[in-house]
Amino acid sequence: xxxxxxxxxxxxxxxxxxxxxxxxxxxxxxxxxxxxxxxxxxxxxxxxxxxxxxxxxxxxxxxxxxxxxxxxxxxxxxxxxxxxxxxxxxxxxxxxxxxxxxxxxxxxxxxxxxxxxxxxxxxxxxxxxxxxxxxxxxxxxxxxxxxxxxxxxxxxxxxxxxxxxxxxxxxxxxxxxxxxxxxxxxxxxxxxxxxxxxxxxxxxxxxxxxxxxxxxxxxxxxxxxxxxxxxxxxxx
Amino acid sequence: xxxxxxxxxxxxxxxxxxxxxxxxxxxxxxxxxxxxxxxxxxxxxxxxxxxxxxxxxxxxxxxxxxxxxxxxxxxxxxxxxxxxxxxxxxxxxxxxxxxxxxxxxxxxxxxxxxxxxxxxxxxxxxxxxxxxxxxxxxxxxxxxxxxxxxxxxxxxxxxxxxxxxxxxxxxxxxxxxxxxxxxxxxxxxxxxxxxxxxxxxxxxxxxxxxxxxxxxxxxxxxxxxxxxxxxxxxxxxxxxxxxxxxxxxxxxxxxxxxxxxxxxxxxxxxxxxxxxxxxxxxxxxxxxxxxxxxxxxxxxxxxxxxxxxxxxxxxxxxxxxxxxxxxxxxxxxxxxxxxxxxxxxxxxxxxxxxxxxxxxxxxxxxxxxxxxxxxxxxxxxxxxxxxxxxxxxxxxxxxxxxxxxxx
Ligand SMILES: Nc1ncnc2c1ncn2[C@@H]1O[C@H](COP(=O)(O)OP(=O)(O)OP(=O)(O)O)[C@@H](O)[C@H]1O
Ligand SMILES: [Mg+2]
Numbered sequence: 001x002x003x004x005x006x007x008x009x010x011x012x013x014x015x016x017x018x019x020x021x022x023x024x025x026x027x028x029x030x031x032x033x034x035x036x037x038x039x040x041x042x043x044x045x046x047x048x049x050x051x052x053x054x055x056x057x058x059x060x061x062x063x064x065x066x067x068x069x070x071x072x073x074x075x076x077x078x079x080x081x082x083x084x085x086x087x088x089x090x091x092x093x094x095x096x097x098x099x100x101x102x103x104x105x106x107x108x109x110x111x112x113x114x115x116x117x118x119x120x121x122x123x124x125x126x127x128x129x130x131x132x133x134x135x136x137x138x139x140x141x142x143x144x145x146x147x148x149x150x151x152x153x154x155x156x157x158x159x160x161x162x163x164x165x166x167x168x169x170x171x172x173x174x175x176x177x178x179x180x181x182x183x184x185x186x187x188x189x190x191x192x193x194x195x196x197x198x199x200x201x202x203x204x205x206x207x208x209x210x211x212x213x214x215x216x217x218x219x220x221x222x223x224x225x226x227x228x229x230x231x232x233x234x235x236x
Numbered sequence: 237x238x239x240x241x242x243x244x245x246x247x248x249x250x251x252x253x254x255x256x257x258x259x260x261x262x263x264x265x266x267x268x269x270x271x272x273x274x275x276x277x278x279x280x281x282x283x284x285x286x287x288x289x290x291x292x293x294x295x296x297x298x299x300x301x302x303x304x305x306x307x308x309x310x311x312x313x314x315x316x317x318x319x320x321x322x323x324x325x326x327x328x329x330x331x332x333x334x335x336x337x338x339x340x341x342x343x344x345x346x347x348x349x350x351x352x353x354x355x356x357x358x359x360x361x362x363x364x365x366x367x368x369x370x371x372x373x374x375x376x377x378x379x380x381x382x383x384x385x386x387x388x389x390x391x392x393x394x395x396x397x398x399x400x401x402x403x404x405x406x407x408x409x410x411x412x413x414x415x416x417x418x419x420x421x422x423x424x425x426x427x428x429x430x431x432x433x434x435x436x437x438x439x440x441x442x443x444x445x446x447x448x449x450x451x452x453x454x455x456x457x458x459x460x461x462x463x464x465x466x467x468x469x470x471x472x473x474x475x476x477x478x479x480x481x482x483x484x485x486x487x488x489x490x491x492x493x494x495x496x497x498x499x500x501x502x503x504x505x506x507x508x509x510x511x512x513x514x515x516x517x518x519x520x521x522x523x524x525x526x527x528x529x530x531x532x533x534x535x536x537x538x539x540x541x542x543x544x545x546x547x548x549x550x551x552x553x554x555x556x557x558x559x560x561x562x563x564x565x566x567x568x569x570x571x572x573x574x575x576x577x578x579x580x581x582x583x584x585x586x587x588x589x590x591x592x593x594x595x596x597x598x599x600x601x602x603x604x605x606x607x608x609x610x611x612x613x614x615x616x617x618x619x620x621x622x623x624x625x626x627x628x629x630x631x632x633x634x635x636x637x638x639x640x641x642x643x
Contacts, residue, residue: 049637052556055635055638078555078561081555081556082557087557089556093549093553093556096550098248106557107558109237110557110559111558112237
C-alpha cells in the first residue's frame with residue numbers, strides 16, 4: 001500500500017529554486033491500476049521517482065507497506081527497490097554496450113539468483129513485452145527505440161515485483177506492441193494482483209487503469225475512477 | 237552478487253570499452269616500465285664501473301709523483317709530470333713493507349709507434365715483471381717482460397691486442413716482428429689478453445716495454461710515473477697506505493706530510509668516488525623515471541576521472557534496480573585492481589625486457605632491481621585504485637536519480 005501525505009519537491013539549481021511538487025497526497029491500495037496524467041513538466045516523473053524510492057521528497061511523508069521510507073537506510077532502500085519495485089524510466093536507461101538478455105537479467109544478479117534461473121525469468125519477461133529471441137544478443141545500442149523501451153519494461157518485470165512503476169511505457173510503441181505491453185500489465189494486475197502505476201499522455205492508455213490522477217503544476221487537480229474500458233469489458 | 241558475476245561484470249566492463257581500458261593500461265605500463273628500465277640502467281652502470289675499477293687490479297694503492305699542494309710547497313707541477321719517484325722507491329716499498337705483496341713501477345707516456353707500414357699514437361708503458369699480476373693483465377701469446385729484460389735494458393715490447401691490431405692488422409701474428417717507438421726499434425715478444433676497452437686506462441691499447449728501457453731510451457731520465465702497490469688484503473689497505481706514505485716521506489727526507497712530493501690514492505677511495513658518481517647517476521635516472529611515473533599516473537587519473545560521468549549514470553542505474561552500495565564498491569574496486577594489475581605486470585615485463593635487450597645487444601649493462609619493481613608497481617597501483625575506486629564510491633553514495641542525472 002502506498003500512502004503519501006503532503007509531498008513537496010524543490011529542485012535547487014544555484015540560487016534558483018523550483019517547486020516541482022506542491023503538497024501531493026493520496027493513497028493507493030494493493031492491486032490498484034492507476035494512471036497518472038498531466039501536461040509536460042507538471043511533476044509526474046518527479047512523483048514517480050519518489051514513489052519508486054529513487055529520490056527523496058523535500059517535505060512530506062511516504063509510507064510504503066506501512067513503513068516510513070524516509071527512515072530506511074541506503075541499503076534497505078536498495079532491498080526495497082530490488083524486491084518490491086519494478087521501475088520503467090522515461091529515458092529507459094539501459095546499460096550501454098550490454099546485450100538485451102544481460103540488461104534484462106541485471107536486477108536478478110543483485111538478488112543472487114543463479115544463472116539458469118535468471119535466464120528463464122528474463123526470457124519470460126522479454127516474451128511478455130513481445131521481444132523475440134532473435135534480439136536477445138543485440139547490444140543496447142543496436143536496438144530501435146521501441147525495442148529499447150520493451151527491454152526496459154522487461155527489466156522492470158523480471159524480478160516479479162509487487163509494485164510496477166512505468167513512466168510513459170508505451171510512448172515509443174505502435175498500437176499493436178503498445179497493446180501487448182498494456183495487456184501484460186493488465187494481466188499482472190488482474191491475475192496476480194500487482195499494483196501498477198503508469199504515466200501516460202494518451203487517454204486511450206489511461207483507460208486501461210481503474211483510476212486516473214491528474215497533475216498540474218505539481219498539484220493533484222483530479223483523482224477519480226476511470227471510465228474503464230476493462231470495466232466495460234468485465235461487464236460484457 | 238556472486239563472485240562469478242563480479243568476474244563477468246569486470247570482464248565485460250573492461251572489454252566493452254577497449255580504448256579506455258587500453259589507454260589507462262598504457263599509462264600504467266609506461267610508468268612502471270620506464271622506472272624499472274631506468275633504475276636497471278643506473279644500477280647496471282654502477283656495477284660496470286665498479287667491476288672496471290676492480291679489473292684494473294685488486295687492492296691497489298697508487299702513488300704518483302707531484303706534490304699534493306698545501307702551504308709551503310714548491311710551485312706545484314702537474315701530477316705525473318714531476319720526477320720525484322724512482323724505481324728505487326718502488327723497490328723499497330716492495331721490500332720493506334710487510335702489508336704490500338707486489339709492486340709495479342711504471343713509466344707511461346704517449347708516443348708515435350710504427351708497425352708494419354702503419355703507425356699509431358698510443359701509450360707506451362715502461363713496466364716491470366710484476367705488472368701483469370698487479371694490474372690484472374694476462375699474456376695471450378709469447379711472454380711478458382722478464383727480470384732479464386729489465387736488467388739488460390732489452391728493446392722488447394709486449395703489445396695490447398688493440399695496439400697489435402692497429403700496427404699489424406686485426407688478429408695478425410706479431411711475435412718476432414719489430415716496431416719502432418719514437419724511432420727506436422723494439423722486438424715484439426708477446427701479446428696480452430683483451431680485457432674490454434673500458435675503464436680509466438685502456439690496457440688493450442698499450443705497448444709494454446721494460447721500465448729501464450723506457451727510462452733510458454724514451455724518457456731519458458730515471459723516474460717513474462706511477463708506483464702501483466698491491467696490499468695483502470682489502471682490510472690492510474689503509475694501513476698499507478700510511479706505511480707507504482711514511483716510507484716515501486722518509487726516503488725523500490720530508491718531515492711534513494703536507495708537503496709530500498707525491499700523492500697517493502687508495503683504490504677503495506676510487507671505488508667510493510665512482511660509486512657516489514654512479515649513485516648520482518642512478519638517482520638522476522630514477523628522477524626521470526619518477527617523472528614518467530607521475531605522468532603515467534596523471535594519465536591513469538585522467539582516464540578514470542573522465543569516465544566518471546558515464547560510470548556515474550551506470551552506478552545510478554545499478555542502484556535503481558537494487559544494487560547495494562557494497563555491490564557497486566566491490567565491482568569498481570575489482571575493476572581498478574585488475575586494470576592496474578594487468579597493466580602493472582605488462583609494465584614490469586616491458587621494463588625487464590628493455591633492460592635485458594640493452595644488455596643483450598651490448599648497449600649498456602643493466603641490472604633490474606626488485607626495489608624498483610615494488611616501487612613502480614606500488615605507486616601506479618595506488619593511483620589506479622584510488623582514482624578508479626574513489627569516484628565510484630562517491631557516485632555510489634548519491635541517490636539513484638542524482639546519479640542518473642549526473643553530467
Ligand atoms: N533535477 C532537476 N533540477 C531542476 N529542475 C528539475 C529537475 N528535474 C525536474 N525538474 C523540473 O521539475 C518539473 C517537473 O519535472 P518532471 O520531470 O517531473 O515533469 P513531467 O511531468 O515528468 O514532464 P514530462 O511529461 O515532460 O515527462 C519540470 O519543470 C522540470 O524542469
Ligand atoms: Mg516525465
